[in-house]
Amino acid sequence: MDKDEDLLLKTTIYKDPSHKNGILMRPFYWFRMLSNELHWSFVISVMIIYGINQGLSLGLSRISTQYYMKDEQKLQPSEAQIYMGVIAIPWIIKPFWGLLTDIVPIVGYRRRPYFILAGLIGVTSMLVLSLQNNVQLALALLLLMAGSAGAAVGDVTIDACVTENSIAHPTLAGDMQSLCGVSSSVGQLLGYIMSGFLVHHIGPKGVFGVMSIASCLVITVGLMLREDLTRNLDYRRVNQKFLDAGKATWMALKCPDVWRPCLYIFLSLAVSLHIHEGMFYWYTDAKSGPSFSQELVGSISSVGAIGSLCGVLLYQNIFKKYPFRNVLFWTQLLFGASGMLDLILVFRMNLRFGIPDYAVAVCDAAITHMIGRLKWMPLLVLTSKLCPSGIEGTFFALVMSIDHIGILASSWGGGFLLHTLNVTRTEFDNLWIAIVIRSLGRVLPIGFLFLVPNIDSNSTVLPAEMLQPRKDDDDKLKHDNLEMGSLINSFDQNLADE
Known part of the structure; x- marks a missing residue:
């Protein structure tokens, strides 16, 4: 029995529900x-980065940042909407962080120093933001962007580690993605559940202080992760590797089979204007809105996270066999219709039938997030099919950056819309108009569906010559580029931004 067969047998035993140890012990044997196979430091690192630094912190930061913008900085909804997009800018340059971790080792290590750097950036920015009083808006935005950059660097680095191990242990690739997905989903759900409670009792600045603990754990990952030392590195080749990756990416983008779907992905996000901050200010307003408490706002977001998980299950079990165009047509249409649910709350129609505001808000969050994830899943699968051989990871990260640019455009467009309609901290008379425009914008991408190939998830998109393996002098670079192609993390981040 060879090594792969032995590993496959072990994996089967740990997953077999009829195994003598029973169902309850299966997760422990799986871990x-x-x-045993991947080293304990890697497994713990995945759980820390995906589960705590990304999942838990993502849930905490979303609500705490909203309250910080509203209560500490006293911003208008339109300003907060624009600045929330600014904070996410470090995710736009994610391919740059990925290339750095791939081809620029520090003191002989390609992963560990970047974890330490990401943790130090996160700890410093969050502690300064939590301990300083009366922080100027410009400095606050810089610190929040720094925290976002720390999360992005840690994200890309753990993606690289996961894919590197997937290449070395192909029979465990699915198990690693399951570990990433479970850690991220559970962490994010716990973060949303805890966020409202923590904001209520220690304030948004206190929550930033709690988030610094997660960044400290990222530093711990950099110190404990097992990694081989890279020796005799020729730093003179670094510039050439950057140029080679850039040329290959540009050649891919010139192919119509590639740039047309990329254009659709950008447009579908850019025209779906975000007015989250306008709704958040209305949610918490005591005069015009339902005056939801911090705990209720956090619980609404946690229900939205559950709705997203339901969307994944629906796509995997039902919709993934249908052509991309069909799925995108109906999900975009339903996404626009779900946006109109906000009108029930804003016009207070639910109160006429004795339905509490919270019940409507929870249903709205669950339905909207479920449809949003159903809409995003085929785009994610399509993105993975647009990546030419040899630059898979780099190109996937590039398309994820295009997504973030589209989200940034929708955030800024939504901020401009709220400003134009004079939706302020206390004036919400025109909020319903913003909701209608936002909902119509969600339907507009249907007119761009001709840019999407009319195929299903089992078909190929790229021409045959772009699917052939590249014969590079440095074969390691190809595998390094693959390391940035982890789907789980980019998926969760884009869903959180939406």
Whole structure:
């Protein structure tokens, strides 16, 4: 029996529900199997980065930042909407962080120093933001962007580690993605549940202080992760590697089979204007709105996270066999219709039938996030099919950056819309108009569906010559580029931004 067959047998035993150890012990044996085969430091690192630094912190930061913008900085909804987009800018240059971790080792290590750097950036920015009083808006935005940059660097680095291990242990690739997905989903759900409670009791600045603990754990990952030392590195080749990756990416973008779907992905996000901050200010307003408490706002977001998970299950079990165009047509149409649910709340129609505001808000969050994830899943699968051989990871990260640019455009467009309609901290008379325009914008991408190939998830998109393996002098670079192609993390981040 060779090594792969032995590993496959172990994996089957740990997953077999009829195994003598029983269902309740299966997760523990599964974790032990992964720790034995991949080293315990890697398994713990995935759980820390995906589960705590990304999942838990993502849930905490979303609500705390909204309250910080509203209560500490006293911003108008339109200003907060624009600045929320600014904070996410470090995610736009994600391919740059990925290339750095791939081809620029520090003191002989390609991963560990970047974890330490990401943790130090996160700890410093969050502690300064939580401990300083009367922080100027410009400095606050810079610190929040720094925290976002720390999360992005840690994200790309753990993506690289996961894919590197997937290449070395192909029979465990699915198990690693399951570990990433479970850690991120559970962490994010816990973060949203805890966020409202923590904001209520220690304030948004206190929550930033709590988030610094997660960044400290990222530093711990950099110190404990097992990694081989890279010796005799020729730093003179670094510039050439950057140029080679750039040329290959540009050649791919010139192909119509590539740039047309990329254009659709950007347009579908850019025209779906975000007015989250306008709705958030209305949610918490005591005069015009329902005056939801911090705990209720956090719980609404947690229900939205559950709705997103339901969307994944629906796509995987039902919709993934249908052509991309069909799925996108109906999901975009339903996405626009779901946006109109906000009108029930704003016009207070639910109160006429004795339905509490919170019940409508929870249903709205669950339905909207479920449809939003159903809409995003085929785009994610399509993105993975647009990546030419040899630059898969780099190109996937580039398309994710295009997504973030589209989200940034929708955030800024939504801020401009709220400003134009004079939706302020206390004036919400025209909020319903913003909701209608936003909902119509969600339907507009249907007119761009001709840019999407009319195929299903089992078909190929790229020409045959772009699917052939590249014969590079440095074969390691190809594998390094693959390391940035982890789907789970980019997926969760884009869903959080939407």
